[in-house]
Amino acid sequence: MATPADEGQLINMLIKLINAKNTMEIGVYTGYSLLSTALALPHDGKILAMDVNRQYYEIGLPIIEKAGVAHKIDFREGPALPLLDELIKDESYKGAFDFIFIDADKDNYLNYHKRVIELVKVGGLIGYDNTLWFGSVAYSEDTPMLDFVKYFRTHVLEINKYLANDPRVEICQLPVGDGITLCRRIN
Numbered sequence: 001m002a003t004p005a006d007e008g009q010l011i012n013m014l015i016k017l018i019n020a021k022n023t024m025e026i027g028v029y030t031g032y033s034l035l036s037t038a039l040a041l042p043h044d045g046k047i048l049a050m051d052v053n054r055q056y057y058e059i060g061l062p063i064i065e066k067a068g069v070a071h072k073i074d075f076r077e078g079p080a081l082p083l084l085d086e087l088i089k090d091e092s093y094k095g096a097f098d099f100i101f102i103d104a105d106k107d108n109y110l111n112y113h114k115r116v117i118e119l120v121k122v123g124g125l126i127g128y129d130n131t132l133w134f135g136s137v138a139y140s141e142d143t144p145m146l147d148f149v150k151y152f153r154t155h156v157l158e159i160n161k162y163l164a165n166d167p168r169v170e171i172c173q174l175p176v177g178d179g180i181t182l183c184r185r186i187n
């Protein structure tokens, strides 16, 4: 489930290019993209990291500690949607994030977008992972697909169409890893 190395490098470079300091990640798993982010941030940079499973995070944590970047991470265990709803209630979080990476339950991407768009700053970036979904977004409806590919494909198509038409962002979809869509908030 880990983010591939090319995507980790891309995230790392993007964070440096936009001088991100305050970031968020939804879907940590064992922490590869988290480490890529943490290494790119300045010493006082922050990552609010969410995952339903702390045990996955703890597998990778010794490596993050060895890299000397664990102090940048505020890990929250639990489903991300209620955590985001709590953040949105607090005015100080609105427009507070420079970069947000979303790599968790694909059937909630649209729900995540409706919330994180308020939390990322104007000019900041949101990255949605797996937006090519094994290439299945280009298949015709009658192409044979594994059940899980078919189920999540519907949701990935939904978010892709939504992002392409959302006037609050400009997007760039890259065939890196399983596809990443970068959204720059413009208003």
Ligand SMILES: C[S@@+](CC[C@H](N)C(=O)[O-])C[C@H]1O[C@@H](n2cnc3c(N)ncnc32)[C@H](O)[C@@H]1O
Pocket (backbone or CB within 6 Å): 001, 002, 003, 026, 027, 028, 029, 030, 031, 032, 033, 034, 050, 051, 052, 053, 056, 078, 079, 080, 081, 103, 104, 105
């Ligand atoms: C594809 S993995 C993330 C990979 C990670 N970005 C990396 O680089 O290794 C997806 C993660 O999302 C988490 N997840 C699934 N549903 C979630 C939810 N509703 N809220 C938060 N995390 C969730 C899973 O526990 C899993 O660790």
